[in-house]
Amino acid sequence: MPELPEVEVVRRGLSDHVVGRRITSVEVTGARTARRQPGGPAEIVARLEGRAVSGAERRGKYLWLTLDHEHAAGADCLLVHLGMSGQMLVADAGAPPVRHMHARAHLDDGTELRFVDQRTFGGWTVVPLTEAADGTGVLLPAPAAHIAADPFEPGFDARAAARVIRRRDSEIKRLLLDQTVVSGIGNIYADEALWRSGVHGRRRSGALTLRVVVETLQHARDVMADALAAGGTSFDALYVNVNGASGYFSRALASYGREGEPCTRCGTPIVRERFMNRSSYFCPSCQRKR
DNA sequence: AATCGACCCTGCTCGC
DNA sequence: TGCGAGCAGGGTCGAT
Secondary structure, rough: OOHHHHHHHHHHHHHOOOOEEEEEEEEEEEOOOOEEEEEEEEHHHHHHHHOOEEEEEEEEEEEEEOOOOOOOHHOOOEEEEEOOOOEEEEOOOOOOOOOOOOEEEEEEEEEEEEEEEOOOOOEEEEEEEEEOOOOOOOEEEHHOOOOOOOOOOOOHHHHHHHHHHHHHOHHHHHHOOOOOOOOOOOHHHHHHHHHHHHHOOOOEEEHHHHHHHHHHHHHHHHHHHHHHHHOOOOOOOOOOOOOOOOOHHHOOOOOOOOOOEEEOOOEEEEEEEEOOOOEEEEOOOOOOOO
């Protein structure tokens, strides 16, 4: 479900409703939710109980809550990945349980933070913070230290990312989706960015000019900014995650999900193609393979 | 070393 | 109405 804009909406909600709270007790019932945690569910519980949440951070699609600590060297965090269907919900204590809830943390203000995930590709881990592998000096959760900067970060360099893309030998869409090249872009926004720049997703990256790749990355940033502006508006105080972009999806997407509908630029019907075990949508007239 | 396809899950919709 | 196929915005892992 979530690409960068949706994860950012969740982060903002956590910042408003969870940061500053202390975790009083934790339950982790989903084995798959804890599958990345050495020590499993019990380790997550042990390392969260009694801790205060000091911040809500994000890089790309990776989200984490920083935890209070006595010594800088021991800084750690609750790393959350939403996968395809994960939600972080804030509910009043005693609110009825919901289906697919795999973990929850009771907070000292009488609310509880829930992790709900139908397809179970998401997860929680409590991990140390380390410096990013890209040399920006940003602190990242250790398992996400290899993730590249996302287009919204001050340190993001579109030209540098474009040079990496051109140096690699693969299809441009595949590289846009590679979180170690540029993070935050998923299947929808990759298609939208490629539509905006008029590039077919199967073009080999090395065959594109630097300028076109830079433009595509800028389009990715712009389309995600548009989605964030649209999705960030409808916000329910009780729910941290609000499927923020649903209104945006129905109206503003130019290519994704529009198979058979006319391209808004030229009128040619949008085509859907199988790509990496998912779908790609593009305009066969505006976006030529060669 | 880098690239690519298979795979991990559940639930919903669609066509027969 | 029932049933299988296909699809869904994620990442990881092993084979090449």
